[in-house]
Amino acid sequence: MAQRLHETNHGVFEKYFIEGAEVTAICTTGKGNLDVYLSFKDGGEPEDIIDNSLKLVSFEVDCFPVGFPDIFQSREKYCYTYLYKGENGLTDSPPEVFTQFEPLIKQPDEGIKLLLQCFELVRSLHQTLIENIELNQEVEQFVRCVSCYYWYFKETCRIDREPKIKILTDALKYYDEMKSAIPPLLFFSIEQFEDCLNGFSPNGGKNSLEKYDLDSVEYFNSLMDINQECRDNFFKADPKLLVYHCTELLKTFHKLREYVKKEIEYSNMLLYSVFCNTNDSLITELIRAYVEIRQSDRDTAVLPDFINYISDRYKNLVAYFEEKYEFSLGIDMNKLNFLLSGVKLEATQPDEDVEVCLEDVLYEMLGSMDRILNYSGIEQEKRDFFKCFIENFKDYMPKIDNIPAESRRKFNAVFFDLYESVILRYSKEKPKDKALEMFLSYGFIDSDLLSPRQIYGLYSMLDKYSLTQGNIYLMKNWMEKIISGDISPSVNELGVTYEKVIKEQQYRSADKSSDLDTERRRLHFEISNMFRTSHRVCSGHFGTYFPVLCRDTIPEDIRRVAVTPEKLQKSLSELLERDFSVFHRELFYSGETEVFKKEIIMKQVFPDIILVPAAGARALMWQEMSGVSRTSRGRFIFPVLTSEDLTLMMIKLAGQFRWELCRSMMGGRWNDISYNSLTSVYADYIDTYRKNKNLTPEAKERIRSQIKRHNNNLRNIFTYDYELWLRYEYLGSRKLNKEVRAIMYQFCPFGASKRKLLLNQPVFSDIAIRFENERKKIVREIEKRYENYTKAGYDLEPELEDNLRFYKEL
Structure with missing residues (x-):
């Protein structure tokens, strides 16, 4: 472990x-x-x-x-x-005192309170056991299905190598039973894999809980659900009743420890069998098979897609386990990614970029701190303090938390003053100085703080960020847009807009004719609010926050952690594959034709994505809309360097974005159930879950724990379910209860092709039919209205055609 x-x-x-x-x-x-x-x-x-x-x-x-x-x-x-x-x-x-049950006998009220708290502990452990059994069943199905596919590939691709791991040899009996269900594979199909996966009944179709003696838990569940006054009177009738029930409860407590440990050990065994840090695992055997086939020049078209798919699914299972138990399994994901990098989906294109000599780069970066400080023009006192702090830091390399907090606060303030001064001058002069560009793009200050390979990696990555990247901006490009007035500054931490602040200052100003909206004011507002906060949050190190890029905060291989526009576009595409309507919103028709003015259309509005010059593990959804107009873009903020999975970061932001956008669009009616919206329906589900007869006691317990874990914050509670919906339910893993699943299916639906596959699955069939009926009804209504327009001699404009296409493809 x-x-x-x-x-x-x-x-x-x-x-x-x-x-x-x-x-x-x-x-x-x-x-x-x-x-x-x-x-x-x-x-x-x-x-x-x-x-x-x-x-x-x-x-x-x-x-x-x-x-x-x-x-x-x-x-x-x-x-x-x-x-x-x-x-x-x-x-x-x-x-x-307690072994003789004195508190229970002498003070019945305190004894009942003690019994209830012990029961809460037992009930929580019982819930953990149930969830772990369900996880084990899911992983067991997954392992058996992957093992059967391995034997299928070995048979059809004529792989000579004999596997040496036990889990594969044990799976041969399942393959003999299931191979007729695996159709000929001309290409890898997730749908076929899901069908095969669903063909395995975990534990032979038996209820895994039956192997454990847990009748007492069901008894205590029923006992605790009865009227409190009746229950208390029952226990007070005779101290022996309280002692007996406490004794039975503690017996169950010790049994649960044994059961939970056994199931968690089984979880570890299953997860390590798929991939572990040694070379004996399912994934490594599949990669060996792939290598053998390639070396023999036989067709490998199916294997790369399959290996990458099951690896992604495995990563999700590991992430779920580690998040649930706040425990790292120690599985080397870097090693797994390295092995997967050898499984080529297509021929790697040669890099046409002209390589720069390492020595030339290091020479060019000499004296970078002095060049940055001199270029900024900040006060000499600040300049001297900043340089002295960095020089001392280089000499001693202390742990950040060993530096006095007051000194760190002063340095951080000077860093942002420095950034503001440099970008203001840089936006006008555009000097050809890579040290300035690296400072503005990455937070780079001095070459002595990084290794030569890190410096070279940062330098060579600069060309990956061009000025024309759609809605993706490096922080320096974003600040240039703010200075020029092309983009309005972001709201501050209190949600107050720059325009409102300027208006209030204008109102208080003695000189009403003076223009307070200047380049410097816009820039200062953006840096003081959005930039400062996002830089600290994205770094992920609140107690040891340090804004300058250092050797210990990033790996040697910069290309692996650089968040490029291409990587962000890929993660956006993966998000839209799962939730294709996430950036659509209802708007009024904005064209000139008067007869269409009352038409409400669905329009896709992508958020602006800003790359803050920091190395970190967190992203921010800063704004769901950047102005009063409903067509304005949201603003997502990512660190420019991260080792985290960008798609998972994007999914989390998308969940927060969906919630906040719906709240903004609905206004004061966001939680009014008489208006059918994502926020109102979900808020009602959370408010009434205790009385919901469609939820099992176990499901209610999970919801209670979830609410408590997220401090009753509805947005965070929803985002957690949204992540489960896109990360696990999309791949076939059942993590949500049926009430939440129905809400997600209605407001955050998968694409049509995915929904078609789910139509025949029992957990989706009812909600899928309701959704399709509602969609078809909307399409009929829109077609009827649009037909009336065309009969009246009006040509449908592109916005209206796009709206109809959206609902047809929904």
């Missing part, structure tokens, strides 16, 4: 209770939150145990005795690692 992904929250009192440590006292908490972790490392230092633990559950506590469930039945050690976050003031009690 590799290290767990853990971040410490410094804002509240925290205390760890380490798994395997002796319970010397029962610590009763205050109000707060208790995170429960399960370790896969026996013994060792506390830090090692924490780093090798998976986060299973998190639940609210109030006077919860940490250690009480663990010492049941003469146990003396913690069964899990607990992290308490909340009010300070833990109180200790001897373990003997």
Whole structure:
């Protein structure tokens, strides 16, 4: 097991209770939150145990005795690692007090409260078990299906190599049963793979929960759902009832630990069997098969698409596991990507760019900091401070968090002043100085802060960003547009527009005739608000934020992490393949023909994408619209250097964009269920999920956890479901409940070809039929209106034809 992904929250009192440590006292908490972790490392230092633990559950506590469930039945050690976050003031009690159930007997009210909190812990663990079993079933189906395809390729492509991994040899029996279901493959078809995948029944079609003794959980679920007053009176009737139920609940608690650990170990085994850091895995065997076929000059047309598809799907499964348990499996994705780079989908085109000599680049970058500072023209005091700070940083290379916060704040402020001064002058003079371009594009300052290979990589990538890239801008190009007035500055963090700020300043100004809207003011507003905030957020390092590009923040191979317009266009295309209407919005017809003025049309409006000069792992959806006009573009912000998956980043921003755009378009009616919209329907679903009879108790528990995890923020709750919809449901993995699936299908539909494939699947059939009926009804209404126009002698304008085409292709 590799290290767990853990971040410490410094804002509240925290205390760890380490798994395997002796319970010397029962610590009763205050109000707060208790995170429960399960370790896969026996013994060792506390830090090692924490780093090798998976986060299973998190639940609210109030006077919860940490250690009480663990010492049941003469146990003396913690069964899990607990992290308490909340009010300070833990109180200790001897373990003997709780082993004799004194709190339950002497104070029934407190005993009932304790029982309810223990039940909340048990219920959360039970939910984790169910979700892990479902994940294992999905991965098991996936592994068996991929294994069958391997044997199909081995048979049809005459592969001589015999696989040595057990999971493939075990799968041969499944292939004998399923090979008749795999049609001849002239090209790889996702639909055929899905059909084959659905042919496997996990666990032989049996309910995997049946192998575990969990009747007590169902009993306690029913008990806790009855009227509170009746339940409390039942327990108060005799202390023995409370003691008995607590005893049974703690037995279940210890059983669940065994069951959960077993299922998670199985998850690891399955995921490592698909790809691991050794060379014995499903994907590596497939790549070996591909290499063998290529070397024999036989046709490999099917294999590259198949390998890339199952690799992408596997990455999604790993990401889901790691996000759910806040734990890194330690799978080397860089190695996987490197291996996949050898699986060519088409012949690589030779690079026609003229290579620049490394020595020439390094020579040109000498003295870059002095050139940038001198060119800026900022005050000498700021210049000296900035240079002194960088020189000291180069000499000692301290950790950023070891530099005094006040000194860092001052340096950061000077950095943005420097950027503002340089870009203002650069936009007018356009000097041919690569050091200035690298500063404005990447945040590069000094060649001593980077390795020669990194400098060369940044230098050679500059030509990849031309001025004519549609709606994709480097920050320097964006700022030039702001200075010239071609684009209005972005809103500030409070959502206030530049125009409104200028208007208020004009109102307060004594000289009403003076023009406050100057180049410098526009630039300063954009840098002070959008640029400063986005730079910090995109870097992803709030506690150790440093705006200058350094050796440790980026890899040696710059091309691998550079966010080029081509990569962004590709990620946009992949987003639109899954949610093709994400950037469409309803607008009034804008042409000159008066008779069409009341027509509402669907129009696609792509957002502007701005590349902030930072290396980071986060992107921002800054604005859903850039002006009062409904036709104005949104604004997405990406770091110019990132090792993250751009498509996944784009999907997250798209979810936030969909939500905010709908809110803006609906105005005050955004959550009014009498108006059918994405935000109103989803908000109603969240508000009423407890009473929704279409949801199972397990589904309701997941929703409750999701709401809590996202602090009741509706946009974030929706975005999480949207990500599951596009990342997993699109690929055939069922991650949403049927209510959310219906909402997503209605407002964020897949393309027509994908929906056609889903029509015959039971979970989609009803909502698909409703959607198609509604779509056809809209098409008939539009065709009837447009037919009346043409009969009256009017020619349909392109906007109207595009609108009709949209609904026909929807």
